[in-house]
Structure formats: C-alpha cells, structure tokens
Amino acid sequence: MAELQLKSLEKKYGNGFKAVHGIDLEVQEGEFMVLVGPSGCAKSTTLRMIAGLETITGGEVRIGDNVVNDLVPGKRGIAMVFQNYALYPHMKVRRNLSFGLKIKRQPKDRIEAATGEVSGILEIEELLERLPKQLSGGQAQRVALGRALIKQPEVFLFDEPLSNLDAKLRASMRVRITDLHKRLRDEGRPATVVYVTHDQVEAMTMGDRICVMKDGHIMQVADPRTLYDRPANAFVGGFIGMPEMNLVPAVLTRDPDLRLTAGGQSVAVPDGLAHRLGIPDGAVTMGLRPQHLTLVAPGSDGAFDAKVVNVEFMGHEINVHARLGDAVLVAVVPTGGMGAEVSRGDLIGLRPDGARIHLFDAETGKNVSLTNHH
Amino acid sequence: MVTLSDLPDQSRADRTPPTPLELKLRRQRRVSSAIRYVLLIVVGLIMVYPLLWLVGAAFKTNSEIFNSPWFWPARPTLEGFREGWETSTPYNFGHFFLNSMWIVIPKVIGTAISCTLVAYGFARFEFPGKKILFAILIATLLLPDVVTRIPQYLLFRELGWLDTYLPLFVPSWVAGDAFFVFMVIQFLRAIPREMEEAARVDGANTAQTLIFIVVPMLMPAIISVCLFQFMWTMNDFLGPLIYISSVEKYPVSIALKLSIDATEAFNWNAILSMTVLALIPSLVVFFLAQKSFIEGISTGGVKG
Ligand SMILES: Nc1ncnc2c1ncn2[C@@H]1O[C@H](COP(=O)(O)OP(=O)(O)OP(=O)(O)O)[C@@H](O)[C@H]1O
Numbered sequence: 001m002a003e004l005q006l007k008s009l010e011k012k013y014g015n016g017f018k019a020v021h022g023i024d025l026e027v028q029e030g031e032f033m034v035l036v037g038p039s040g041c042a043k044s045t046t047l048r049m050i051a052g053l054e055t056i057t058g059g060e061v062r063i064g065d066n067v068v069n070d071l072v073p074g075k076r077g078i079a080m081v082f083q084n085y086a087l088y089p090h091m092k093v094r095r096n097l098s099f100g101l102k103i104k105r106q107p108k109d110r111i112e113a114a115t116g117e118v119s120g121i122l123e124i125e126e127l128l129e130r131l132p133k134q135l136s137g138g139q140a141q142r143v144a145l146g147r148a149l150i151k152q153p154e155v156f157l158f159d160e161p162l163s164n165l166d167a168k169l170r171a172s173m174r175v176r177i178t179d180l181h182k183r184l185r186d187e188g189r190p191a192t193v194v195y196v197t198h199d200q201v202e203a204m205t206m207g208d209r210i211c212v213m214k215d216g217h218i219m220q221v222a223d224p225r226t227l228y229d230r231p232a233n234a235f236v237g238g239f240i241g242m243p244e245m246n247l248v249p250a251v252l253t254r255d256p257d258l259r260l261t262a263g264g265q266s267v268a269v270p271d272g273l274a275h276r277l278g279i280p281d282g283a284v285t286m287g288l289r290p291q292h293l294t295l296v297a298p299g300s301d302g303a304f305d306a307k308v309v310n311v312e313f314m315g316h317e318i319n320v321h322a323r324l325g326d327a328v329l330v331a332v333v334p335t336g337g338m339g340a341e342v343s344r345g346d347l348i349g350l351r352p353d354g355a356r357i358h359l360f361d362a363e364t365g366k367n368v369s370l371t372n373h374h
Numbered sequence: 375m376v377t378l379s380d381l382p383d384q385s386r387a388d389r390t391p392p393t394p395l396e397l398k399l400r401r402q403r404r405v406s407s408a409i410r411y412v413l414l415i416v417v418g419l420i421m422v423y424p425l426l427w428l429v430g431a432a433f434k435t436n437s438e439i440f441n442s443p444w445f446w447p448a449r450p451t452l453e454g455f456r457e458g459w460e461t462s463t464p465y466n467f468g469h470f471f472l473n474s475m476w477i478v479i480p481k482v483i484g485t486a487i488s489c490t491l492v493a494y495g496f497a498r499f500e501f502p503g504k505k506i507l508f509a510i511l512i513a514t515l516l517l518p519d520v521v522t523r524i525p526q527y528l529l530f531r532e533l534g535w536l537d538t539y540l541p542l543f544v545p546s547w548v549a550g551d552a553f554f555v556f557m558v559i560q561f562l563r564a565i566p567r568e569m570e571e572a573a574r575v576d577g578a579n580t581a582q583t584l585i586f587i588v589v590p591m592l593m594p595a596i597i598s599v600c601l602f603q604f605m606w607t608m609n610d611f612l613g614p615l616i617y618i619s620s621v622e623k624y625p626v627s628i629a630l631k632l633s634i635d636a637t638e639a640f641n642w643n644a645i646l647s648m649t650v651l652a653l654i655p656s657l658v659v660f661f662l663a664q665k666s667f668i669e670g671i672s673t674g675g676v677k678g
C-alpha cells in the first residue's frame with residue numbers, strides 16, 4: 001500500500017477542451033479519499049488519469065515513490081471498479097476474478113487460494129460458476145469488487161460503483177465497502193482508496209477526506225466535518241448539506257456597529273460572527289444552513305422577517321420555505337413548537353445562528369468568515 | 375408478426391360469458407390471423423419451390439425433367455449423381471470439391487483474422503491519418519467490382535500468380551474485404567470499452583486484450599463474417615473463371631459449368647445433382663452456425 005500524489009495534474013482532450021486545470025492532491029497511505037462534484041467536473045477524467053486509461057497532458061501522478069505517468073495501467077499497482085461493473089461477459093465469475101492473476105502468471109495454487117479468500121470475504125462463493133449475465137446488479141458489483149481486491153493493489157479506484165444500484169442496495173454496499181476498508185486497515189494492509197461519486201451522502205459517510213471539485217478545479221479537500229462546518233467557499237457550502245445551504249446576497253456595513261442587510265432588512269451582526277470577520281464592508285453572500293435557522297416571531301431581534309411560501313412536512317421535521325427579498329430561504333424546524341403552526345402566507349422571523357453564519361466574498365465566493373477560527 | 379396473443383384467450387373466455395361485441399371481435403381476429411398465415415405459407419412456398427424442384431429434379435431422368443413441372447420424381451434414380459460425379463474430365467467431382475476447399479479455407483481464416491485486427495484498430499485506437507484511411511476503406515466498399523478487375527488481373531499477372539489460388543485468397547489476408555471490416559467495426563462500436571479497460575487494468579497488453587476479451591465478445595460477428603465469406607467464396611464464379619485456367623485446379627463453381635459442354639448433349643440431371651451437392655456445404659455450415667449468425671447480423675449483439 002502506498003500514498004498517491006497528484007502534482008499540478010492537467011488534462012486537455014484531443015478536441016482542445018481542457019478538463020482538468022492543474023490540480024494538486026495528496027492521498028495518504030490507507031486513506032479513503034472521495035472525489036465529489038457535479039456532473040462534468042472531471043472526476044472520472046482525474047480518476048482515469050490515475051489509472052492510466054487517459055493520457056496525462058501535464059503534471060504528474062505519483063504512487064508510492066514512483067512517477068507513474070508513463071506506466072501502463074497494469075504496471076501502476078492499481079485496481080479499478082467501474083460504474084457498469086465491466087465484468088468480462090464470456091467468463092465465469094471465477095475466471096473474472098482470477099484473470100488479472102493469470103495474466104501476471106501467478107502459480108495455480110496461489111490463484112486458487114486468492115479466489116477462495118476473496119469470494120469468502122464478499123460472500124460470492126455460490127456464484128463462482130455463473131456467468132455475469134446470470135448475476136443481479138448487487139452480485140455483479142460484488143464480483144467487480146472482488147476482481148479489484150484479489151490483486152492486492154497499492155491503490156483502489158472506484159468510479160461511481162454504486163450508481164446503478166437501487167437505493168436500498170446502495171446503502172448496504174456502502175457499508176460493505178467501508179467495512180472492507182476498515183477490515184483491511186485492521187489486518188495491517190491498509191488500502192489507499194480514491195472513490196468518485198456525485199452523491200454527497202456517499203461522500204460524507206464513506207470518506208476519510210473529501211475532495212470537492214468543480215469544472216476541473218479542486219474547491220476544497222477536507223474531512224467531512226470540516227467540509228460541513230467550515231466550507232472554504234460558497235460552492236462547497238452549497239454543494240455539501242441537505243437541504244442546500246441558503247446563499248443570500250447581502251451587504252455588510254460598519255457604522256460603527258456591524259450590520260448585515262439582505263432583502264431590504266438590516267440585522268445587527270451577532271457576536272458569534274462579528275469576532276470572526278477580518279474583512280472590510282461590502283457586498284457578500286450570506287450562507288445560512290437550513291438547520292441553523294430558528295423560527296421566531298416576526299420583528300424579533302437579530303432575525304429576518306420572511307413570508308412563508310411553502311411548508312413541507314417531512315415526518316421528523318418540517319421544511320419551511322420563506323421569501324426574503326428576491327431569495328427564498330429554507331429552514332428546517334422541529335415538528336413541535338412554532339413550526340407546526342406556520343402555513344403559507346404567514347409572516348415569520350428567521351434567526352440565524354450567529355456562530356454558524358458564513359459570509360462569502362460576493363465576487364470570489366471565498367469564505368471570509370473563517371479568519372480567526374481554527 | 376403473429377404472436378400467441380393474437381389467438382383467442384381460452385382461459386378468459388371460460389370465466390365470463392362473452393358479450394356479442396367480444397364474440398364479433400374474436401371472430402374478426404381469428405379470420406385475420408388465418409388470412410395472414412395462408413398468405414405467409416403461399417409466399418413461402420413460391421420462394422422455396424425452385425429449390426425443391428432442383429432437389430427433386432436431381433433424382434429424375436433426363437427426359438422427365440422437361441416433361442413434368444412437378445418436383446417429385448416419378449421414378450427416383452441416382453443416375454444423375456453417378457454421371458455427374460464422374461464428370462467428363464479425368465477428375466471426379468470430389469477433386470473439385472477439394473479444390474474449392476483449398477480456396478475457401480485459407481480465405482475464411484485469413485478474413486476472420488485480418489478483419490478483426492483491422493476493425494480493432496479502427497474502432498479502438500487513435501492514430502494519425504485514421505480519418506482518411508477509414509474514408510478510403512469505405513470508398514472501396516462503394517467501388518464496383520468490375521472497375522478493379524482489369525488492374526487486379528494485370529497486377530497478379532506481374533506477380534506470376536495466374537492459374538494459382540493466390541489471387542483468390544491473398545487479398546482477404548490483408549483485410550481486402552472492406553464490407554467485413556466495416557461490419558466488425560460496427561459491432562465493436564456497440565460494445566462498451568470498459569471491459570477492455572478493465573483488462574488493461576488487470577495487466578493485459580493490447581494483444582492479450584484482443585485475444586482474451588475482444589475476440590470472445592466479437593464471436594457472433596466473426597462467425598457471421600466466416601459464414602458469409604464461406605458461402606460467397608463457394609459460390610464465386612467470376613474469380614476462378616478469370617484466374618484459373620487448368621481444369622485440374624477448377625473449383626466446384628467452374629466445374630459445374632464444365633458439364634455444360636458444347637460438344638455433348640446437356641446432361642441436365644447430372645448438372646442438377648452436382649448443384650445439389652454443391653449446395654450442401656453451405657447449408658451444413660449455415661445450420662451449424664445459425665445461432666451465432668443470427669446474433670451477429672442483428673445489430674448491437676450485446677445484452678445489458
Ligand atoms: N473524450 C473526451 N473528449 C473531450 N471532452 C471530454 C472527453 N471526455 C470527457 N470530456 C469532458 O470533460 C469533462 C469532464 O468529464 P468527466 O467524465 O471527467 O466528468 P465527471 O465529473 O466524471 O462527470 P459525471 O459525474 O457525469 O460522470 C466534461 O465536460 C466532458 O464533457
């Protein structure tokens with residue numbers, strides 16, 4: 001097992017399109033790194049460059065101590081699991097598993113032992129004599145996982161391996177993969193993993209660290225907690241979290257007290273935020289997580305008044321959509337208390353949790369409210 | 375297509391008493407499917423009758439062939455086969471069959487290998503000049519055969535290949551049959567690349583990927599190519615006619631024509647008997663490979 005390093009990695013496709021703009025990323029030995037981002041942000045491209053399936057047009061990929069730019073995929077010490085499983089359709093499961101070892105001319109008994117071990121771990125012993133077309137989606141993905149596992153690679157690469165499965169199966173496979181990762185770590189042969197997904201639930205639950213990408217750039221690399229609590233920019237703030245973070249254009253003024261103005265309403269900046277701000281006044285984007293808005297009576301101190309446009313009852317909580325100026329804010333409130341009474345057309349007050357407001361630079365999107373907070 | 379659902383549903387009829395409207399609809403459906411079947415059978419018979427007649431006539435005497443249009447021989451005889459097999463040359467028909475095989479076998483094998491290689495190259499690799507080369511390949515598809523006959527003849531004469539089988543099969547060894555290359559390319563395009571990528575990640579080189587992964591997946595297409603090539607080569611008349619001049623080297627297609635010799639009265643039953651024999655290899659090969667063949671010509675060919 002080894003660490004993986006990307007150094008100003010670039011990809012320009014044959015048609016001149018630049019998909020990856022010089023990204024730097026370091027994945028520690030045994031770390032589970034998730035690449036996440038919206039469709040088309042070059043997650044797959046990056047992963048395929050690591051695998052050697054796509055040429056590298058700039059920068060380098062390092063696995064362990066070696067620069068692997070010019071190595072063929074088979075020599076890089078990687079294994080990959082594809083979205084559509086990519087099992088060899090004409091080979092039985094047993095041969096699918098052992099193909100890589102056969103190509104490497106491993107001795108027969110060693111292949112047999114490895115096949116036995118891997119199929120035991122993944123509970124696919126009964127499937128060994130079947131053809132891929134005789135497998136369900138979940139079984140096929142387990143075989144694909146086994147085909148990667150059997151090679152004991154330095155780095156595992158996953159490209160949206162669960163997105164062809166239904167929700168329930170996806171949840172159980174998610175657990176299976178993280179369990180497997182932990183198990184390998186406990187057995188003293190930790191596996192370095194790069195896992196591509198566009199599903200933030202997968203990203204948050206599986207990743208030791210998460211790398212958020214957008215348009216071929218890295219937006220932030222951090223552990224799930226940091227990503228959620230301290231998003232480096234408005235994009236990450238908006239991308240991580242359900243329902244999405246409310247991003248509201250606002251103006252910060254200082255005369256002499258700090259005040260935030262949004263939707264024509266001015267609110268004194270709460271203490272929790274004021275001491276974090278090391279910025280001049282001006283236009284900002286206010287980032288408010290739905291979970292960090294409290295429902296209060298209209299006209300309350302430190303709250304924005306907003307008109308309810310929609311109420312969604314979710315069972316364990318209520319999503320209140322309310323209009324503030326041009327923006328519609330979403331607040332997640334408990335089913336008890338005030339939330340139960342609001343209905344469309346009501347005027348309500350929404351009070352942000354001062355310690356958890358984020359302010360992003362209106363131009364660059366950079367989070368300017370992190371300064372004194374470490 | 376007539377399917378089972380076109381037929382009246384008995385089980386449902388038992389449960390609820392049919393209304394007059396239902397009865398009428400059911401009758402209409404039955405009548406219409408009857409008409410369809412009759413039509414299909416009649417057209418089918420018309421198509422297949424000449425073949426039946428051919429087989430029947432092979433067992434008739436020479437005089438009966440012209441006396442009765444009915445295909446069933448009145449007094450079946452093996453006369454035609456005996457005469458036809460002996461031929462009017464020093465060689466019997468078995469010799470000519472063997473000659474055909476000397477052409478067909480190298481040609482089919484060569485075609486399968488070369489077409490797969492070339493198609494793999496075109497479908498899966500980027501290389502300079504690929505677009506132009508592919509355009510040329512397609513252009514040769516559109517070129518009428520006759521246009522190239524004379525230059526080809528001159529070329530092979532210069533090489534000293536006249537009256538040998540080389541001009542008949544060597545072009546196929548270098549993927550000379552653009553149609554087959556095109557067919558395999560189309561088939562390959564419908565196969566997702568992930569399997570090959572998985573093989574590369576598994577450590578297979580290009581040749582191993584081709585042999586262990588691509589060829590097995592391409593099998594239906596390759597079998598179709600072999601089948602077409604087999605039948606077309608067996609039946610090819612013009613090629614051997616142009617290049618083969620000694621009787622000793624004649625393949626079946628030309629040997630059949632030998633029997634229609636101006637110096638003798640035509641022995642039609644001998645000719646027809648040998649024609650029937652000449653059909654057998656193609657038929658046998660077709661039925662052996664039927665399953666893969668049908669998979670191969672129906673586009674896509676990859677199940678999800
Ligand atoms: N062969 C190619 N030639 C040109 N552009 C390409 C090629 N492959 C991908 N791209 C472009 O590169 C960008 C990144 O593609 P990529 O497949 O890496 O996205 P992704 O993040 O994996 O998206 P998804 O979540 O939809 O899988 C996209 O804008 C895509 O259009």
Ligand SMILES: [Mg+2]
Pocket residue numbers: 043044045
């Ligand atoms: Mg992708």
